[in-house]
Amino acid sequence: MLFKELNLIEPILKALETEGYTQPTPIQEQSIPTILKGKDLLGCAQTGTGKTAAFAIPMLQLLHEKHINIKATKNIKALILTPTRELAIQIEESFKAYGRNLNLRHLVIFGGVNQHSQVETLKKGVDILVATPGRLLDLMNQGFINLNTIELFVLDEADRMLDMGFIHDVKKVVAKLPSKRQTLFFSATMPDEIQKLANTILSNPTKVEVTPISSTAETIVQSVYFVDKPDKKKLLIHLLEDEKIETALVFSRTKHGADRIVKDLAHAGIKAAAIHGNKSQNARQRALTDFKDRKIRVLVATDIAARGIDIDQLSHVFNFELPNIPESYVHRIGRTGRAGANGIAISFCDAEENEYLLDIQKLIKITLPVVDDHPYPLSWESMLAKNQIKRKPQAQSKGGGGRGGDGNMSGKPRNASNNRKFSGNRRKAKA
DSSP, X not given: OOGGGGTOOHHHHHHHHHHTOOSOOHHHHHHHHHHHTTOOEEEEOOTTSOHHHHHHHHHHHHHHHHHTTSOOOSOOOEEEXXXXXXXXXXXXXXXXXXXXXXXXXXXXXOSSSOSHHHHHHHHHOOSEEEEOHHHHHHHHXXXXXXXXXXXXXXXXXXXXXXXXXXXXXXXXXXXXXXXXXXXXXXXXXXXXXXXXXXXHHOSSOXXXXXXXXXXXXXXXXXXXXXXXXXXXXXXXXXXXXXXXXXXXXXXXSSHHHHXXXXXXXXXXXXXXXXXXXXXXXXXXXXXXXXXXXXXXXXEEEOHHHHTTXXXXXXXXXXXXXXXXXXXXXXXXXXXSSGGGOOEEEEEEEOGGGHHHHHHHHXXXXXXXXXXXXXXXXXXXXXXXXXXXOSSOOOOOOOSOGGGSTTOOOSXXXXXXXXXXXXXXXXXXXXX
């Protein structure tokens, strides 16, 4: 199917052509007709499936057709609520791109920066508002924002709202919305509390589910390297010696850890920057822009800061530390392999993280292939000390890793016959 078969108006089709889009993704193909009919929608889709365009394109068309002959007012007509500043910025950029040929005004608001410019734009009038919960409630309480005129409401990344503790703020915002509205609800996973929230704010919704919940894209080659914690930085630097890895997104569990990784990479001559909650908004945007423009090779991020990062042709994601929440693994590696492209996800696992690895594999229903052939294998003593294994596995190769032998640095496992879990159980891995 092509976008021109979805009954989209010419100004939007021209904008999509400018962006190089011709064929909709599955979630776009299913969502756009439903939204254009004015129906509520419950979308369950993993990150990287194109859901921003799935709601932005039909929303722009609905607002344009309804208000094209109406004199512009200061009333906000559409609200998109999203958990992070980075995601909010990118959603607003999408509305700008798809609506470049329409006379609709849009604004993104978020905390961490001075509110003055946001307030001044609001005073001039905004049709589409993209917001994070904290700043939205703050400006509502100050009297700068009134939601009585909202016609379209989008709750994006609902499960992340729950993870970040924003669910009560979301409920406060919903309470201020008019009862007569069209609501679009998106979440990568559907825990009980999110399902209850969906039930309360949606009216006879059409459900769109394009992939199994908490699944990983088939276009992503996943693997795990068992390595002692102190050796992780050496292994990362070793793997990044491969010049074919032009850009890499590296995940850390903590803000301090992210900063430390950047320093270690800098000492090795690798340009990197970190984004996390302690960084100012300007610093985070500068790091993200430099990464997209290839001024730095590596971006190091925490889970909260990285949600919503959308980088074209990002080939590699590294889990320097495995997440203690298995769903976060899906979101992390979903930064690569987007829109049908191929990607590589490499995870480092030390003795203390084996439980996290088992939880991840249980969630995604995949046993990650193990790459044994690298210069910093997890020591037998470390595994024994943590009581992670019952019997000694076969000897591991301490060869030249990705640089030795065949020179493979793709992250793909090469010795599937040597793959093993910490438990010592043999298993078969995908080559």
